[in-house]
Amino acid sequence: MPHTPDAFEDDGIDRVPAPKPVHYAEQALLGALLLEPARLADIKQLSADHFESHTHAALFTAIRTLPAPDPADHAKDTAWLNTVLDVARPHAPGLNASYLHALIQFCPRAAHAAAYARMIRADHARRLLRSHAERLGLTASDPGLPDPAATVLVLADDFSRLLDTLAGEFTPHPGSLPRTAVPAPAARQAGEEELDEEQLLLASATASPQDVQQMRWLTTDDFVLPLHAGIWQSITALVHRGDMVDPVTVLGEAQHRGLITEALTPKDLMALVSTPAGSPEHWGEQILRRALLARAQTVATRITAYTDDLSNTPHQLITGSRRALADLNTLRTRYRRATAPATTPAAHPPARAAPLPRAAGPPPLTAPAAPRAHR
Template sequence: MPRTPEPDEDDLATTPPPPPVFHVEQALLGALLLEPHRLSEITGIGASSFSTAAHAALFGAIGSMPAPDPVEHATDASWLHEVLTVARRQARGLSPTYVHALVQVCKWPQHAAAYARIVEAEHARCRLAAAAHRLLHTAHDVSLPHRVTSVLAEAAAVAGVVDDVAARFPPHAGSLPRTPAPPTSAPHDAEAVDEELLLLATATAYPASVEQMRWLTADDFTDPLHADLWQCLSALTRRGVPVDPVTVLWEAQQRGVLGTRTPRELLGLLADSVGSPEHWGERVLQRSVLATAHRVGRRIESFTDDPATTPYQLVVGSRRALADLSAVRARWQHATAPPAPAKKPTPTRASAAARAGPPTTKPPAARIGR
């Protein structure tokens, strides 16, 4: 049973402490309240870069007002009150006490630019985390009519965020993230297993299609045995030997990939074909695109969840993760591209119609009557 706190017990101890960037934001705002002219040194951040609504409102208010005269500002607090009045329009809970506390907490206003750079780095992490979360959500949203198209659009959005972060924090050598990869175990999907079996059976019945389906690889299958059997089919078609359930069974035995299936079971599975190999192949590849998007989203999310990951490492690690998705996306686009229109045959010189020219024979001589 959950523990019931005592009436006089202070439950504030259960509130997690604010992250380090919260204190950096306080130092930056305090520096700008003390020396407003330092706002000209701040680049790369805006009100949305701050972690709380109160901090965002204060930064926006400071930027919307002209800086006071430094000499007058040292002895007159009217500019601070004006900032508070403007900021309260966005954050009504702000108080004069908190504004003065920010002024007191900042001991080094000359470090304002360094504080802003830290805020910018943390905001980049939050942006990338949000983009990765949207990619994960889209990969699992079964209500979307075109899931792969939506997933690839979100992946492009993630890549856009990564490029923007890279422009602000260019990666350098030795900036690989040290965050361990999250587990990639996937639940058993009976529908995926059935579709892979139908693909293998129809490809065995129509082996000519296998050579045209190079956009499908063994890594796209969810069952290791199915991946091995696809490699067997591909090897047989490349060698140009007859393909049927018996030859596939023999190839699987030669490769040692029969697994727990008995020969009779395997022959039965390969003989039950329905539909076309291309249809089932696209279904298998579609699942592979979605599964890869899930893994990429989880990987990038693990980078952003690790506070020790620097912006440079976020860029390098995210780009490497996205490369896996780019590879399967290229194969998906190749598989689903409409067939190219057949080119009209170019007439050769021999088949071209002869051009009309002058007669090569003389007209018959006129007959002279007797």
């Protein structure tokens, strides 16, 4: 007979997600420590911050704080367990004696406490990397920050230092690259402000081609609109060849590059590069800044995908995150080159010592002889 769902049957809407593997590692470790408190000596690198569960962290803190009981006495009574419960309960009110005994029963082998601790530390590293990636992505997309690019670069430096620290805690192994399928970068939205900046750059560069020679830090990948990137290539090609640059010559170069179509007539292209305002460097920096923020969001998405894949080991997460940040650092190098203050000569060069006065004639070949004394 077909199954008829009951009116009160669980439909899965409010179903609690299944616990992650680290949940069972935490239970097994705490059970091992409650059974054999001396096992604390095997997990000195573990701290309460490494636990995902607040209740488990409070219980671990209580175990570590209290002196270990005498093994013989601990095997006969529950006095030490009661004390642990009393110390932990103010920080985790849901704790009770039955849960402590359940943890002891759940632990497969107390002698494996160090292995359980490694699993906990590994998952903590995963969560730590994910939180840093989320913060990086949110900062890069926050329009309310006064200087989001500077903040993003500071966070990237913090991220690199975190990776260096974690690299010293986990042993490398073969197959260090994640095999996670990373989502394709989100297409950048060509907003009105972005398009205006790119158009003003093209027009200003056509009017001031002498400034374009110093703008090698800007590439076609930094543009939102591919058409604008192609026109920028046309302008820079003329500049680097030493050819004359004006709207007509830019039109000729764009024609050779296949940019003239029914959607972009010669008149349209010439109008686009004929209304300069400001300097090319200014608009180039704006475009590069937006590209930097977009790259930071892509890197954050990539690292988050790595951390969401539970099959990745800590070493794979570290290696993959470093590769992702390297993509951001490549753009950071160009951004710093673009925004570096120009060096100016000193206003007052250091004074030089005055030259000694020259003699009126050539010096004598030999020194004059001293007069003889008369007797």
